[in-house]
Amino acid sequence: MSEKIDRIVNYEPTMAKQAAEMFNEFNKLWPGGFGGGIPYTEQRVHDWLDKTSAIADLIAIDQEDELVGYCGLYPHWRDKNAAYISILGVTPKAKGKKFGKRLLLKALELAEEHGIFRVDLHTWSGNLEAVPLYKKIGLFWVPETSVYMQDYIPGILQTELAKTWFEKHKDWYGNFKRELHQIPDKQIAEGMETYTYKFEVDNDSFVAEIDRYGWGFCHLERILDGKKISAKIRLSSHEIFIGIPNTLTVILQNDYENEIEAKLDIKEFKGLKWKEEFPKSVIVKKGELTQISREFVIDKSAKLFRDNDRACESILVKINLGDKVIELSASGKIQSAVKLRSINENRFSTAPVGTRSQDTNGCSKYNKNND
16 A cells, blocks of 8 residues: 655645635634634635636645645736735644645746746735745745735746756755845845845856846846856836936846857837937857946836836847847836925925935935825
């Protein structure tokens, strides 16, 4: 007789009775109770899970064939390229036995298979003990939010550069290097706020940086068997103000061929005007860092930054580096200027949103756009 093992499977209607028992067990760990305080029945589970629009309703089953965990992976309500974790929970019996991690890893695997770029998760501020787990599987805590988290692992694994690296080093989870702090992920890289994924095995590494405001790659770098290929874009500032010049820089490095032509296809968003267009192509010499910059200004027709729950307008940069295609994007907090009136002087001056001014008592304060 073969030994039974614990496993992650997709929900089937025949599981409804056991699933009801499992969800009722969630009440013992769930703040305020699970399911609105109404006990789950077999019929209630049928009414819910038999008819969902889920990509997957994942169930964890232990060695005793008991249902001990659930993770719902659903299409995102706003972003067609994303999905979200609706519920993640385990029973008291399964707590501390890594079922939560395995459910999340399976959800990310399915997201990649479905061509999904990003997976979102929301949790409550009182659940900080789970944050290290979430961060270890690739979730980043969006700053200035009540624990809204984003995971770009599915998108990374689908990139052309990454596929070659992970064919050699298949265990992305074991090779992911990251500090697991229970705080929002506010990171600054060369003046831009980014989320950084780094994978390392001996002298091989893969790096992916996410533009925090545009929700896309702004840097991809692969070092494999001693050879490096890298494409990165940077803005001079993530604070983008209407009428005030900013700069986009494209930075390329290639260790594969003596000389290679990089074709550039750059698409601006509505309201952005270049001072001078980017060239259609540049030559990248082996071992050298090639960079090219262009200044731009945006006008009032551009969409302004609203909040951290949606991506900002992005500059899209497609790079054909020899036979490799790399797609990047750069964005920022697009803001208008506001009028400030000095109390001591009866005149107006112009300042960007969020700059500091001084009141008559010498105390600093922030000015906010009320548009």
